[in-house]
Amino acid sequence: MEKTIFGNTENGKTVFLYTFKNEQGMEMTVSDFGATLTNLWVTDKDGKARDIVLGFPSLKGYEINNEFFFGATVGRNANRVENAAFELNGVRYKLNKNEGNNNLHSGPDGYQLRIWEVRAVNELEHSITFALDSVDGDQGFSGELNLEVTYQLQEDAISITYRGNADQDTIFNPTNHSYFNLNGHQNGDVLDHVLQLNASKYTPIKAESSIPTGEILTVEDTPMDFRSSKRIGKDIQKNFSQLNYAQGYDHNFVIDQNADITARLEGDQSGILMEVSTQLPGVQVYSGNVFKRYAREK
Numbered sequence: 001m002e003k004t005i006f007g008n009t010e011n012g013k014t015v016f017l018y019t020f021k022n023e024q025g026m027e028m029t030v031s032d033f034g035a036t037l038t039n040l041w042v043t044d045k046d047g048k049a050r051d052i053v054l055g056f057p058s059l060k061g062y063e064i065n066n067e068f069f070f071g072a073t074v075g076r077n078a079n080r081v082e083n084a085a086f087e088l089n090g091v092r093y094k095l096n097k098n099e100g101n102n103n104l105h106s107g108p109d110g111y112q113l114r115i116w117e118v119r120a121v122n123e124l125e126h127s128i129t130f131a132l133d134s135v136d137g138d139q140g141f142s143g144e145l146n147l148e149v150t151y152q153l154q155e156d157a158i159s160i161t162y163r164g165n166a167d168q169d170t171i172f173n174p175t176n177h178s179y180f181n182l183n184g185h186q187n188g189d190v191l192d193h194v195l196q197l198n199a200s201k202y203t204p205i206k207a208e209s210s211i212p213t214g215e216i217l218t219v220e221d222t223p224m225d226f227r228s229s230k231r232i233g234k235d236i237q238k239n240f241s242q243l244n245y246a247q248g249y250d251h252n253f254v255i256d257q258n259a260d261i262t263a264r265l266e267g268d269q270s271g272i273l274m275e276v277s278t279q280l281p282g283v284q285v286y287s288g289n290v291f292k293r294y295a296r297e298k
Contacts, residue, residue, distance in 0.1 A: 001123045006031055006038075007059035013115055015059050020126040020153040025049065028126075028153040033062060034072035034112035035130040035149050037178050040158065045271030050184035052272065054291070063113075067098075072112030073149050074105045075174035076134065076141050079252075079284070082211045088142060089169055095140040102209055105177075106139045111147075112177070119148060127152035136167075143168035149176075179288060182267025182274060190288060191233025192268040197226040198259030199283070203252045207245045216254060224251065229264070232287055248289040252282045 006015040015033040027041035027049075040053045055070045056062055062070060084095040084103035096107035105112075116130035127150055134145040143166040150161045164172045181190055202224050203212040219225040223235030223243060236248055243249070255262050255278070262283050263276040276283065 001121060001126075001128070006033065009033070009059065009115070010063060015115060016118075018118075018121070018128050020123075020128070022126060022153055022155065024156055026153060026156070026158075028151065028158055030128060030130075030151050031059075031062075032116045032118060032130060033059060034066075034114065035116045035132070036062065036073070036112065037071040037151065037158075037160075037176060038062075040178075042182075042272055044267070048270075050182075050270055050272065052180055052182050052184060052267075052274075054179040054181060054185050066110070066112055069105060069110070069112050069177035071176070071178045072110075073116075073130070073174060074177050075111045075147060075172075076139060076145060077103075077106050077171045077173045078175035078177075079173075080104050080209070080211050082209065086171070088171070091142070093140055093142060100209060102211065106141075109139055111174075116149075120150075125152060126154070141170050143170040145170060145172065147172075147174065149174070175284075179286075179291070180265065180274065182265060182272040183269040187269060189233075189291075191231065191236065193232050194229050194266045194268065195226050195232050195285070196229040196264040197253050197283070197285070198256045198262060199253035200227065200256055201254040203254065203282070204242055205245055205251060207241070210246060210250060212252065219253075224253075226253075226285075229266075231268075236287065246289065248287040250284075250286045250289060252284050254282055255280075 002019040004017045006017045017029050017031050019029045021027045025043040029039035031038050038055050039051050041049045041051050044050050081103040084097040095103040098108045116132050119131040120129040129148055129150040132147045136144045145166045148163040152159045160176050162174050201216050223238050223240045261275050262278050265274045
């Protein structure tokens with residue numbers, strides 16, 4: 001493991017990068033700023049190393065573009081909360097509004113802006129554990145939460161594991177917010193990537209807010225059907241209300257219960273194949289609908 005200085009925050013705090021390498025040529029770099037995955041180098045079909053996650057070459061890039069959560073750990077809650085409020089055990093909790101009338105990714109004071117403690121490093125297993133203590137009332141949520149996220153570079157994979165311990169009932173729904181381009185971060189959009197999802201249903205969103213309607217609909221005979229492999233861009237221009245609402249794909253897909261692999265994505269130029277597995281019931285698919293200006297950042 002190699003530890004290097006990434007820079008200093010606007011508040012003068014020093015931020016570090018931690019890089020792990022394996023014998024297969026993979027290289028993973030993470031930062032204690034936001035418990036962020038900053039780089040993931042993978043060898044393509046021609047033996048060339050490509051960095052397949054989007055991000056920035058400097059700490060400042062992550063600070064000033066924090067509203068897009070590049071590679072960061074999002075919490076306590078990922079995705080949107082309608083009207084920035086929820087009820088738990090008969091108590092109504094109010095969150096900060098940071099996307100219209102709603103709360104997105106837990107609000108403006110997100111985990112992506114915080115410096116996490118390095119709780120453990122295991123160089124033999126190529127793993128690092130970041131920890132964050134979130135006090136009662138933090139971001140508007142109930143209870144004190146002790147959160148850990150572990151990144152591990154495995155033989156041909158990375159794993160991300162979340163652990164949370166709270167002193168009272170609370171929402172605990174973190175995620176990693178990496179954007180993947182399997183052709184490499186300087187190779188345009190992903191519309192020619194080939195995607196396959198083991199998901200027969202999805203949750204449609206409201207036109208004005210991207211909040212789920214509460215319905216669970218079949219993907220059958222819609223552009224949302226990725227049960228058989230197809231280009232992400234194959235149906236993205238079709239006149240389908242859900243695609244119009246999100247300006248592309250930005251939807252949760254309900255994972256089929258018998259699926260060991262949630263998703264498969266292949267880079268059309270690189271031949272790099274990524275398989276995704278999760279213990280959770282859904283996977284969010286986002287087609288980078290507003291990212292043209294970030295195509296060559298790193």
